[in-house]
């Protein structure tokens with residue numbers, strides 16, 4: 001289950017982020033992710049592995065908020081955007097063109113962090 | 120008291136892996152070699168293809184293999200028999216290679232040879248059509264294999280792998296006469312998700328298509344060399360520190 005490794009990477013990135021605030025200790029409430037539909041990531045699996053990964057760490061209690069980003073393609077013939085799907089072999093409905101340009105759906109992004117600083 | 124704050128990061132979820140992958144790639148460029156990441160579902164024919172390719176090209180190209188396998192060393196032994204240095208990387212639970220594992224493999228490889236003497240570094244990934252596509256290891260090109268026995272719907276069901284590939288090899292074409300499968304449909308489906316990749320038909324058993332595959336490798340090798348000479352990346356830029364780094368850096372200077 002690769003979400004375990006994805007989560008490890010995410011935690012490493014969060015550790016780096018914490019360094020920026022050193023010596024203050026940020027208390028993280030929520031981490032906002034954007035996960036594209038055209039990736040190998042299952043948001044539910046990610047939520048599950050996140051809860052296990054942060055237990056007893058400085059991120060314990062931090063919530064993961066995942067925004068799913070739909071797959072959107074742009075037809076390079078006529079510039080229309082469309083929703084590619086496996087059922088129609090990802091072709092554009094307007095010009096029957098293959099999926100050449102992807103506008104969104106490949107995101108695996110840490111968008112933002114909600115936190116507070118002890119003062 | 121607690122001040123509610125928000126930081127906008129816009130950082131890739133896999134940033135930690137991407138940093139290590141970029142680091143590996145800097146070494147590859149400093150060594151002026153071409154690194155190819157070979158991926159497919161289990162049993163599509165990665166090791167068999169590599170056996171043939173290493174045999175055919177080893178007279179004039181210096182090569183080595185990093186062999187990813189979840190538990191065994193069987194594939195590494197098969198390839199070592201061809202006479203090319205192979206470093207096995209057992210991934211254990213992980214169903215893909217990541218950049219840190221490849222970095223570990225490079226360190227072991229460096230104990231056996233000078234990586235700067237290599238032309239090609241092969242990475243045989245763990246048999247899996249899903250996540251190896253998301254975990255870069257520092258490769259210059261991704262090669263995906265799909266055997267004719269897997270059916271023509273796989274490029275549509277596992278589109279990310281085929282989208283990310285620079286070259287897709289349709290393998291085991293010697294079996295076509297015995298299967299109710301339309302190879303043109305397989306090719307069409309690959310091009311639906313990746314209109315610009317190179318698609319080649321090959322058979323490790325009969326040798327069909329291997330010349331075209333070897334030409335592709337040579338073409339990409341010379342293209343990469345050209346780029347490396349035009350823009351020689353000096354090692355040390357954008358490079359994170361740490362014990363691993365020092366060991367690998369030592370290899371560069373060796």
Ligand SMILES: Nc1nc2c(ncn2[C@@H]2O[C@H](COP(=O)(O)OP(=O)(O)OP(=O)(O)O)[C@@H](O)[C@H]2O)c(=O)[nH]1
Pocket residue numbers: 159160161162163164165166167168194245246247290291292293294321322323324325
């Ligand atoms: N008929 C035929 N069989 C092949 C060909 N290439 C590989 N095979 C067979 O397919 C099986 C799997 O081949 P491997 O080369 O081990 O496949 P792999 O992708 O390396 O497998 P994993 O590393 O375990 O994922 C073996 O039984 C091979 O003999 C081919 O071109 N034609």
Ligand SMILES: [Mg+2]
Pocket residue numbers: 165166167194243
């Ligand atoms: Mg193999």
Ligand SMILES: [Zn+2]
Pocket residue numbers: 075076077078079080092093094095096097
């Ligand atoms: Zn169109």
Ligand SMILES: [Zn+2]
Pocket residue numbers: 001002213214215247250251
């Ligand atoms: Zn995996």
Ligand SMILES: [Zn+2]
Pocket residue numbers: 142146358364365367368
């Ligand atoms: Zn280094």
